[in-house]
Amino acid sequence: MTSTNPFQHVRFFQGLDGAALTVVQQKSYVRRVSDESFFFQQDEPATTFYVLTAGQAHLSQVTIDGQQVILGFLGPDQEVGIVAAIQHAEYPLSLQAVTDCVALAWDAPTLQSLMENYPILALRALRMVTGRFVQLQQQYRELATERVERRIARVLLRLSAQAGQPHPTGVRIEFPLSRQDVAEMTGTTLYTVSRTLSQWEKLGIVTTGRELIIIRSPQELLAIADNILPDKLTDP
Amino acid sequence: MTSTNPFQHVRFFQGLDGAALTVVQQKSYVRRVSDESFFFQQDEPATTFYVLTAGQAHLSQVTIDGQQVILGFLGPDQEVGIVAAIQHAEYPLSLQAVTDCVALAWDAPTLQSLMENYPILALRALRMVTGRFVQLQQQYRELATERVERRIARVLLRLSAQAGQPHPTGVRIEFPLSRQDVAEMTGTTLYTVSRTLSQWEKLGIVTTGRELIIIRSPQELLAIADNILPDKLTDP
């Protein structure tokens, strides 16, 4: 068919010409991962590089004593597993589907030889990882300096930007998201998240349900994230 | 002279042959930065890539309200500023010398053309950034899940591994390190750091002074970091 090549949307392949795109595509295979299942788990040998084409998945780490931390969510056209391509190593985290997912996959040796044949791919990957790195540094700073409420506000804003769908009463986060999930993203407990969301619901900022969050007033959430206190919160 | 090329020690240049190393070296220049001064500051345009050859410096971010976070320390043979080479961007953080420093420097366009001429450099950089990324993810998880005491223990162990010098009574961290600095690395306050170090000093784990920390018992510090409680701490 003559429609645009879907690979053009993927940051990782931007800058490749048509012929190269075809080669890259031929070397790929499709992997389907159903809701709740893992693409890979922490400490497994890193064998595969993925570009997600449909669904949502989350990146998480577990501590020795079983505590989980969610480092972020991945949506369509996002890629993961570059570590597989550049060194014999283990995945430093797990990738778990939170809805049914479809992904394009490349084995480590395949990607490695693609990078050798198309040096621009290494530069692309470098730009990609650097961007994520800068983002993680910012998240780190937020975790180190900000109160729980602000961190929760930031996470909801980030998720709504990344996976938000218009909804009659606001923007709905388009995958099941529990209080526990939000806690693991913000370094707090599910109790504190529940209390915070209850309070926001009373103020009309969000609507919540079981594994569901709809943002009614992004402005107020932004004000909380940026620590701008509205009158109704400062008054006793 | 016939001694080994100093560039061979730098991770970034490993894999380059002698001729390439010479070219890379010729394109570099030396920059000296005295104690307390900045290599660059957050939000400045990223123009330069550095490899530190002598001294110690720290990477830090400041929040809008002036709070500082230290993301890590850099010692000899470590490199920084890859963001300069790959995109027109601002430095996402500041690099400040904590002792007198000497560094090799490359301007962004220079490094960019070097990467085009020697594609292996992009792969090197990718490996480097990925490594740091994995490390930062780990630090993030620690910050999200661990108590202050453990985080402080980890930081001291990390710093002693990176910049520790043998000392009659233990391992000494070889640059001025204030309580405030440790607080900014662990996301806590200088008061809590002071209290923690005082306690450890009573237990004989460390010796401290003004901007000085000597680790006397790395094992006990490791036990704290790994949450293995010795009897004397569990007894009432």
Add this chain to the structure above:
DNA sequence: CGTTCGCTTGAACTAATTCAAGATAAGTGG
């Protein structure tokens, strides 16, 4: 030699955690 800077320590305070108990909603199988 006074002033600055880094450090210590007590005391009061508070943000957030932990524990406990119950409510609500979603599967599951008879």
Add this chain to the structure above:
DNA sequence: CCACTTATCTTGAATTAGTTCAAGCGAACG
């Protein structure tokens, strides 16, 4: 379709880890 089971969520009460404020000490510095 309804009872049974399971998982998510809410909320109060008690607790605590860590912060904040305040005051004072001692070493370094100009």
